[in-house]
Amino acid sequence: MRSDSSDDDFLLARASHLSAPTISPSTDREMDKSASKARPVPAGISIRNGPVGDRMDVDSTPNGAKRKSRSSVGQAVKYKEESDSDDGAPLAKRPRPNQKKAQPDSDDEPVARRNGTKLPPSYKETATLESSDDDQPLGTKLAQRKADIEKAAVKEAKALRADAKAKKATPKKAIKDESDDEPLAKPKKRQSNGVSSAKKTNGVKQEPESDSDAPIARKAKKAAPAPKKGKAAPASKAKAVKDESKDNSEGEEEEEYRWWDAPKKEDDSIKWNTLEHNGVLFPPPYEPLPKNVKLYYDGQAVNMHVDAEEVATFFGSMLHSTLNVENPVFQKNFFNDFKDILKKTGGAKDANGKAIDIKDFKKLDFTKIFEHYKALSDAKKARPAAEKKAEKAERDKVEAPYMFCKWDGRKEKVGNFRVEPPGLFRGRGEHPKTGTVKKRVMPEQVTINIGKGAKVPAPPAGHKWKAVQHDNKATWLAMWQENVNGNYKYVMLAANSTVKGQADFKKFEKARELKKHIDRIRADYTRELKSEVMADRQRATAMYLIDRFALRAGNEKDTENEAETVGCCSLKYEHVTLKEPNIVVFDFLGKDSIRFYNEFPVERQVFKNLKMFKKAPKEDGDDIFDRLTTSQLNKHLSSYMPGLTAKVFRTYNASWTMSHLLQKLKVDDRPMSEKIKLYNDCNREVAILCNHKRTVGTGHEAQMEKLGDRLKGLKYQKWRTRMMMLDVDPKLKKKKGAEFFELDPELDQAWIEKHQAFLVEELKTKIEKKFEKDNEKLAAEGKTAMPAKELKERLKAVGELEAKFKKENKTKKVEAEGKGPTVEKLTTAVDKLDERIKTLEIQCADREGNKDVALGTSKINYIDPRLTVVFSNKFKVPIEKFFSKTLRDKFTWAIQSVGDDDTWEF
Known part of the structure; x- marks a missing residue:
């Protein structure tokens, strides 16, 4: 990371055409001359019109012009967020200020293996929470909604600061029993939303986030205090989570460590006092090809x-x-x-x-x-199931010693204890080193981090470790350097570990702390949009874009070794196109080389500023924000609250928006599938507003076609059941009308015959697999296997089904099936099929709406998991419907700290 004193020199070096340091009134007025009289589009949301054709751009250079690489405009841009940390790396391995370092991975969007050129679905293509049939433009409705959310944020911030001010004026003794919302660094008994402070803050010290090292592990020596009355998680829920996350590999059951209820650790820099583990698991050696394979x-x-x-x-x-x-x-x-x-x-x-x-x-x-x-x-x-099961058991036995470590005496699960096998590097997006050989990692490359008194794990026979160290300020267990990009790989604890849980907790608490300052930050950058100092105006404009449209700030890159992707502070001239009176078109490769294309209506002053930042003689390859770096931006943000970076705005905006949407939902009696879709609708709205996009999967159309066939299959089954009702009581045709027994228009005869053939083949496969499994069971018991004639006898049912379908196609009648079929039984069966059809239709609509929106990104990384728990409690939906077992383990702290409370607020 560069020192602050070198920032000005760096800016001069990277810019071919640097903006003037100050802005004169005449320059400001000049930017207004070309303004159109057209009515501005409401600011605050994106417009999805697809790639723009005749834009009547104010830019002299079309957006489609060939981009210049960063190396073509002086020195490559190198700037890094202050939140990045190398504390977990050995001192000798931490990068020097002038040392190149690859961009660290983050938990933002899913990895895309190729460029995504599809745009996110329009709002009309997805279910929104307040849909209506009026003629009000959709853009206007969403702009109003976002404006309402921002107004609520201002109101909340003022209320929180007023409470904090009143708190300071109250004697300390009285404070202890008050319900307030103090700054997170001060411990208290309760907060305004009724959840104990131990479940919210736990005395976590405010400090910059770190991607390379996880936060503090709590000591296990002191017993966790008992939860407050009325707020503890119910025994059943707590036990369920505990049973899933505990390990029985050694036949022991340890008491769960509730770190969120534990007292604050005195020294945050010390991550552990004792650490024991068994090192890493290397991949098996290469097995040469047979002599006939060349x-x-x-x-x-x-x-x-x-x-x-x-x-x-x-x-x-x-x-x-x-x-x-x-x-x-x-x-x-x-x-x-x-x-x-x-x-x-x-x-x-x-x-x-x-x-x-x-x-x-x-x-x-x-x-x-x-x-x-x-x-x-x-x-x-x-292979037979028994053979697969035996192999898995053997593999589990080999991996068992590496899966857990002893961290301050507690058993913690290790995440990536396997050393990656050799192969070909693929990289993210258009990585210039894709296809490079990843060499086999040898023990001589691996450094072990372990407690001083612990037994050092033995390296493979004939080898030795590169080094053994005892750094209790780092959270990694082992480390090595890979050969492709020279990056360091670390063995860390699993996602459900104390360390990782505290990292998530700190991240969301920091975003909650931003609630108290968001109105002042927005007021300040709105005022500075008109600053006479170019650096201040650029900073204010960047903050506006990052806050309103969830743009990433942009980190330093080694352009020789990485795909050319950008963020807000590293936008180039060609990435931004302006359309009068206030439309800004962004088109660039974002994280993971996913194309970011969007049209945003912005405040008129923001539009004027961007127009100024692109003023001649700037051209393709020049920086838009040529007097701003990410480190400068984050340093400014930290003046509002400790540890605040541009990254926190994405978490805050996602969680605050989700919280606001959930508060408006009313509990009513609806099917489970609709409740789940209601949550996904909220999640989708957050993902769209935060621009969480993904490339449409290559298999999406095939999956939708498969779901469509399943839906048609249920409708066909429903028709057959109704026809069986007619077979039982022919008079029903007159009672219910001929329309009741008509075939769904979607089901033509060609599709029916194809589906019947599928059902026949499915029955055949099912019988054969059952026969094979029965024989395996007999063999395991030492008994004689069933003869082939038994299978032949069982397969007669396939021929009978095939004959039945042929008869139905010819006569257009269906004979009633089952023991003692009655109209009542068949009616009940039809009702159940109707429910299944409705559920599947909801799932189809949900999946289609999510095809290029990354719901998982928002839910896992940006929306506070406690909000999902609150929705689960409020609508009586099992948390398993939203969080897989892995995620339930990861968010144990959220599930147990909220308990059965359905009133917790972000």
Whole structure:
């Protein structure tokens, strides 16, 4: 990270055309001259019109112009959020101020393996909470909603500060029993929303977030205080969570450590006092190919050293992944590394030992290698269940010693204890090193971090560790450096561990703390939008965009080794197009190289500012915010509250919006599926407002088609059941009318015959699998297997079903099935089918609405999990419907701290 004193020099170095340091009144007036008389679009939401055609841009350069790389405009941009931390790394390995470092991973959006060019669904394509049939434009309605949410935020902030001010004027003794909302650093008994402070703040010290190290682990020496009366989680819920998260591998049951109820630790920098673990698990050694399986070059079988052969199998085994193996960059990087290792290991030879000069990638044929590995995979899948079960048991036995560690005497689950096997690097988005060989990690590269008095795990036979250290200010257990990007890989605790839970807790508490300051921050940056100082005006404009439209701030990058992606502070001239009177079009590659395309109506002053920041002589490749860095922005934000960075705004806006939407929901009697969809609608609205997009999956259409077939299948089953009612009582046709027994228009005869064939094949498969499983059971009991004629006897049911369908198609009648069929029984069956159809229709609509919106990103990383627990309590929906077992383990602190409370507020 650069020092503050070098920021000005850095800005000068990176900008080809630097903006003037101050803004004169005449320059301000000049920006108004081209303003249109057209009515401005309400600011605060995105417009989804697709790529713009005739925009009547105020820009002189079209947005579609070829972009310049960062390296073409002076020094590469290198700036880093102050929240980034390397505290978990050894001192010798922490990057120096001028040392390049790859952008750290974060928990923002899912990884995309290719550019996403699809836009998020329009609001009309997704279910919104307050849909209506009036003629009010959708953009106006959403702008009003967002404005209402922001007004509520201002009101809340003022109320919180008023409470804090009143608190200061109250004697300390009285404070202890008051219900208030003090700053998080001060412990108290209760807060205004009625939840004990231990469940909210736990005395957590405000400090910058860290992606490389997790926060504090609490000591287990002191017993956790008993929960306050009326607010403890019910025994059943607490026990359920505990039963899922505990480990029985050693047959012991430990008391759950409720760190959120534990007293504050005196020294936050000390992460642990004692630490014991068993190191890391290395991947198995490479197994050479059979002698009849070869790589071919120009039609000749190639013999080579086993190390080179292993690299060849990396490419050959993934021919099915056309997205990678057909990528020219992937091919080039692999081929270069492959030739290097061939050179080091003696080269390639033919069957007679004559050297083969491999110099053309296109002449390489990996088909035999691919077929070999595919056959192994198919055989592995086809193994009997008993064999698979035995293999899993053996694998679990090998992994068991590495799965848990002893952290301050507590048993904690380890997350990624397996060392990644060698292979080909794929990277995120358009990574320039995709296809590079990831070398096998050896014990001599691994540093172990462990307690001084603990037994150091033994390295594999014949090897030794690179180093052993006892750094109790770090939370990693082992570390090594990978060869592709030179990044350090760390073995950390699992997501459901105390350390990770506290990191999540701190993140959301910091976002809750922002509630008290949001109105002042917005008032300040709104005022500074008109500042005469260019740096201040750029900072205010960036803050507006980050707050209102959830743009990422943008981190420093090593452009030589990473895909060219940008955030707000690193936007270039070509990334922003302006349309009078107040539309800003953003088009750039964001995190994970996912295309960010959106049109935002903004405040007129913001539009004027961006127009000024793009003023000639600026051109493609020049920075929009050329007098602002991410570190400067975060330093300014920290003046409002400790540890505040641009990153916190995304968490705050997502959680605050979700909280506001949930408060408006009314509990009513509706089916479970509708309640779940109601939650997803809220989640979707947050994801859209926060621009959480994802690439539409390649299998989405196929999945929707499959769901459509399931839906049609239920409708066909419903029709058959109604026809059975008619078979039992022919008079029903007159009573209920002919329409009641008509076939759904979606179900034509061609589809029905295809579906019938599917049902026949499904029954056949089911019978065969049951027969195979019964024989496996008999074999396990030492009994004689059933003869083939038994299977033949069972398969008669398949022929009977096929004959039944043929008869139904011919006569258009369906004979009643089952024992003692009655109209009442069949009516009940129809009602149940109606419920299943309605549920599936809701699921289809939900999935279609979510196809390019990342609901999981918002739910897991940005929406406070306590809000989901509150919804679960309020609408009587099991938390399992929203959180998988893994997430329930991860958010144990949220589930248990809220308990059965349905009034907790963000």
